[in-house]
Amino acid sequence: MSSEHTSPACSEAIIFHNTASRSPYVIVCEHASSFIPDEYNGLGLSPQAAKEHIGWDIHAMNMATIVAGLLDSPLISAPVSRLVADLNRPETCQECIPTRSETTSVPGNLSLTLHERENRLSRWHRPFHQGLSTFLEDRIARGIETFLVGIHSFTPVYAGVPRPWAAGVLYRASHLHGETVAQAMEKQSGALVGRNQPYDLWQHSNHTIPFHGDRRGLAAVIVEIRNDLLATAPGLTRWARITAQALQEGQTCPLPPDNTQAKTA
Structure with missing residues (x-):
């Protein structure tokens, strides 16, 4: 691969921002949009239902x-x-094209x-992951350190069960990174931060x-914030700053000596 960097092209399936940056962090937001193309006829859902948390990660x-x-x-x-298409699920997983989300049936995904x-x-799943793979491989080839971070939000109540966490940090191989980020978020916010x-x-x-992340030996975590905490501009700014500062602390951790147990999706 050439040592020269060429900005990857955006497409209907993936959008790149600030790709020339050599920052060690790569932020990914797979559930950024509630957009359903017209040809899918709203997947049989009401416009309101499609814009609820079942359709995207609100404020993420x-x-x-x-x-x-x-x-x-x-x-x-x-x-x-x-x-x-849920881009944070393997394409072999039933949830990749969900027929049900929480308690809501998705008629347009039934009997495909x-x-x-x-x-x-x-059209959607493979181009996104091919684009992300190419981008990460280019960074690796150019010797740029990479800490892969997924940004998500979650609903305060799921299937009738309240969730006590203000935020959560999810990880597999990157236990030290995840724990450090979670501890830093907890200390800064004074709120309960879940681990996985x-x-x-x-x-x-x-x-x-x-x-x-894991199969490339990269540090990799997901940060989840409860979506009601992001509903106002001050709340959004507060949690973004908490997250950025915590990631800076987490980025200094060494990688675990062996990632092999976490290399499968």
């Missing part, structure tokens, strides 16, 4: 944009709803033919961290 893109700005880092985002499923994957909560990456299907 705003959060990711501020964090990336504070760290002068590249930001890679997806411009389509997770209900069309193999051709229709393949069309979704080839509200989702445990060892138990839930996940793609970006194991596939793009």
Whole structure:
């Protein structure tokens, strides 16, 4: 691969921001948008339902944009709803094109033919991950240290069960990074920060961290913030600053000596 950097091209499946930066952080926001292309007829959902948390991570893109700005880092985002194709799930996983999200059925994803499923994957899922892979490999070839960070948000109540955490840090191989980031966020915020909560990456299907981070031996974590805490400008700014400062602390940790157990999606 050439040592010269060429900015990757954005497409309908992936959007790149600030790719020339040599910051060690690469921010990814797979659930940035609630957009459902017209040809999918809203997936049979009401416009209101599609804009709820089942369709995207509410406020996550705003959060990711501020964090990336504070760290002068590249930001890679997806411009389509997770209900069309969930880019943070392996394509072999049923949740990649979900027929149900929390308690809501997704009619447009029921009874998809193999051709229709393949069309979704080839149009949205594969181009996103191919683009992210190419970008990361280019950084590695140019000797740029990389700390891969997914930015997500979560709903305060899921399936009727309240969630006590203000935030969570998720990880597989990067235990030291994840724990350091979680401790720093907890100290700065004075709030409860979960470790592999509200989702445990060892138990839930996940793609970006194991596939793009762990298997390359990169430090890789997801930061989840409860979406009601991001609903105002002051709240959004506060949690973005907390996250950016915590990531700076986490970035100094050494990689664990052996990542092999976490190299599969």
